[in-house]
Amino acid sequence: MKKLIVITSGKGGVGKTTTAINLGAAMNYFGKDVLIVDGNLSTPNVGIHLNSPEVPISLNHVLLKKASPFEAVYEHESGIKIMPSSLSIKELKKIHPERIKDFKEDFKEISEYVLVDSSAGLGAEAIGTIDLAEELIIVTNPELPAITDALKTIKIAEQMRKHILGVVVTRVRKNNFELTPETVREMLEVPILGMVPEDICVQKALNSKDAVVHTHPKSKASRAYKEIAAKLLNVDYDSKKDREKILEKIFGRFKKKKK
Numbered sequence: 388m389k390k391l392i393v394i395t396s397g398k399g400g401v402g403k404t405t406t407a408i409n410l411g412a413a414m415n416y417f418g419k420d421v422l423i424v425d426g427n428l429s430t431p432n433v434g435i436h437l438n439s440p441e442v443p444i445s446l447n448h449v450l451l452k453k454a455s456p457f458e459a460v461y462e463h464e465s466g467i468k469i470m471p472s473s474l475s476i477k478e479l480k481k482i483h484p485e486r487i488k489d490f491k492e493d494f495k496e497i498s499e500y501v502l503v504d505s506s507a508g509l510g511a512e513a514i515g516t517i518d519l520a521e522e523l524i525i526v527t528n529p530e531l532p533a534i535t536d537a538l539k540t541i542k543i544a545e546q547m548r549k550h551i552l553g554v555v556v557t558r559v560r561k562n563n564f565e566l567t568p569e570t571v572r573e574m575l576e577v578p579i580l581g582m583v584p585e586d587i588c589v590q591k592a593l594n595s596k597d598a599v600v601h602t603h604p605k606s607k608a609s610r611a612y613k614e615i616a617a618k619l620l621n622v623d624y625d626s627k628k629d630r631e632k633i634l635e636k637i638f639g640r641f642k643k644k645k646k
Contacts, residue, residue, distance in 0.1 A: 391520065396507050408433065410616055426503040503520070525555070527557070
């Protein structure tokens with residue numbers, strides 16, 4: 388059964404795009420055919436994250452009916468398919484973001500699982516992408532402002548009668564200042580799909596223009612995203628067994644020193 392899932396957030400800077408890319412990479416790791424659509428037309432980042440910042444045909448061309456959705460698809464070396472949006476401001480002015488929902492069936496023809504990265508906030512562009520959704524994942528941080536904005540997003544999605552799969556909480560530090568998983572669950576009243584720890588490997592992956600699931604497959608963040616993907620796909624995954632072994636760490640450090 389094909390699925391289209393929109394990844395959204397009420398607040399910017401919470402790791403929404405990172406989550407969309409790494410959930411896609413994790414699903415691909417489990418053998419699924421995945422398309423990641425950059426529905427964040429105003430500030431697109433999927434192409435930047437995956438080393439395709441400028442492409443000849445983008446989602447913008449599709450929305451302007453200058454190209455078909457199939458022409459705007461590019462395959463990452465990992466096997467993930469991506470549909471980037473254009474960085475051009477000129478094109479942005481001509482686009483009607485709400486038209487994205489007209490291409491739902493086309494997106495689903497391209498891949499088994501379609502993940503759409505939406506714009507942050509609750510403006511017309513974000514609402515248009517939420518309207519496209521069959522299912523929604525909300526991304527937030529364990530801090531009160533982010534949780535408050537996530538709650539607003541959930542309420543609007545419920546009013547639009549969208550099914551919310553749950554919440555992904557990112558940048559978890561487990562200190563005395565952030566909200567506990569229990570508090571987050573009580574405030575949002577939706578399931579927590581996973582807690583992604585603060586991990587320097589995420590920044591390293593961004594610098595390498597790739598998903599952390601690819602660049603650092605045994606890192607804490609990668610294993611957290613694999614856990615979430617496994618839950619969504621209903622497949623077995625043992626995060627502890629996937630952890631980097633002590634000898635691997637020592638050998639890795641030795642190789643770095645040798646270089």
